[in-house]
Amino acid sequence: MSIPNDFVVQTTGLSKTYPGTATPALTDISLEVSRGEIVVLLGLSGSGKSTLLRHIDGLETPTSGSVTSLGERVDALKGRELRELRGKIGFIFQQFELVGPLTVLENVLTGALSTLTGPRLGIWTYPKSLRRKALEHIDRVGLLERAYQRADTLSGGQQQRVAIARALMQDPEILLADEPVASLDPESSDQVMSLIREIAAERALTVVCSLHQVDLALSWGDRIVGLRGGAVVLDTPTEALSKDQVMEIYGRVAVSTSEIQAVEVELAEAREQVRAGVTRRAAERFAQDSASEEPA
Numbered sequence: 001m002s003i004p005n006d007f008v009v010q011t012t013g014l015s016k017t018y019p020g021t022a023t024p025a026l027t028d029i030s031l032e033v034s035r036g037e038i039v040v041l042l043g044l045s046g047s048g049k050s051t052l053l054r055h056i057d058g059l060e061t062p063t064s065g066s067v068t069s070l071g072e073r074v075d076a077l078k079g080r081e082l083r084e085l086r087g088k089i090g091f092i093f094q095q096f097e098l099v100g101p102l103t104v105l106e107n108v109l110t111g112a113l114s115t116l117t118g119p120r121l122g123i124w125t126y127p128k129s130l131r132r133k134a135l136e137h138i139d140r141v142g143l144l145e146r147a148y149q150r151a152d153t154l155s156g157g158q159q160q161r162v163a164i165a166r167a168l169m170q171d172p173e174i175l176l177a178d179e180p181v182a183s184l185d186p187e188s189s190d191q192v193m194s195l196i197r198e199i200a201a202e203r204a205l206t207v208v209c210s211l212h213q214v215d216l217a218l219s220w221g222d223r224i225v226g227l228r229g230g231a232v233v234l235d236t237p238t239e240a241l242s243k244d245q246v247m248e249i250y251g252r253v254a255v256s257t258s259e260i261q262a263v264e265v266e267l268a269e270a271r272e273q274v275r276a277g278v279t280r281r282a283a284e285r286f287a288q289d290s291a292s293e294e295p296a
């Protein structure tokens with residue numbers, strides 16, 4: 001089924017309430033993403049970023065509303081059709097999700113598993129054409145000299161680059177990235193984000209990437225979609241945003257700084273009270289134990 005417009009991703013009135021929960025994770029999200037766009041989902045923890053990404057990939061089913069990815073109604077697909085659609089959508093995660101004891105090359109090859117039948121054990125069981133393709137992707141992310149190194153011996157930034165190479169094995173049309181740089185230092189974050197941007201431009205990839213850092217969102221996104229409490233509170237191109245507008249984004253996406261500070265102070269006090277209580281009880285117990293001990 002094709003849709004009569006050029007949107008690569010489109011959600012209409014998408015709402016999601018997880019079973020057993022009272023508060024919706026997403027409320028009435030209508031979002032359209034064009035081919036080649038780099039959209040950053042920006043929001044605090046719990047604002048619904050991962051939930052939205054998972055709907056685009058068909059990993060979750062909406063409570064109401066619809067999700068269309070690459071012209072297919074994701075929420076209506078099942079089985080083989082859903083797997084085929086997912087094959088065109090690459091996904092990278094905050095924790096990279098590599099198989100640590102396997103080499104970089106083996107990890108990247110697993111990105112092609114959806115195109116193969118039967119299990120694969122070791123690189124020699126993959127067709128030569130795929131091995132060559134994997135090495136090309138590893139070269140593209142700048143890690144060719146580490147192709148035979150165990151993945152868990154790489155730095156975080158390198159591991160995320162391996163995850164990007166693995167996603168490329170699918171020849172994806174959409175790349176979803178869920179906080180891809182949240183575990184990385186600022187320099188590696190910049191490297192990974194610029195790599196994602198370059199590769200997206202080379203392959204006309206559409207990227208939807210969640211981030212919680214406003215500065216990164218502004219530098220790397222074409223467009224920012226701000227989420228708060230499961231609702232879209234902002235949808236704006238990043239081009240020509242003024243400093244004031246940036247500050248306003250902080251205000252809309254986050255609760256106010258004073259609110260955050262107040263909560264932090266309260267939490268610290270509560271922790272202190274618990275700690276003091278534990279210490280007091282331990283001291284009382286020690287005093288009791290000492291009193292009941294027979295003198296030597």
Ligand SMILES: Nc1ncnc2c1ncn2[C@@H]1O[C@H](COP(=O)(O)OP(=O)(O)OP(=O)(O)O)[C@@H](O)[C@H]1O
Nearest residue numbers: 018019021025043044045046047048049050051052
């Ligand atoms: N499987 C689940 N079952 C029940 N509730 C869930 C589930 N997954 C997410 N939620 C809830 O849905 C809301 C949105 O969560 P989500 O993980 O999408 O937020 P997020 O913006 O990705 O947060 P973070 O920045 O911490 O990753 C939260 O209130 C969360 O507790």
Ligand SMILES: [Mg+2]
Nearest residue numbers: 049050051178
């Ligand atoms: Mg998340």
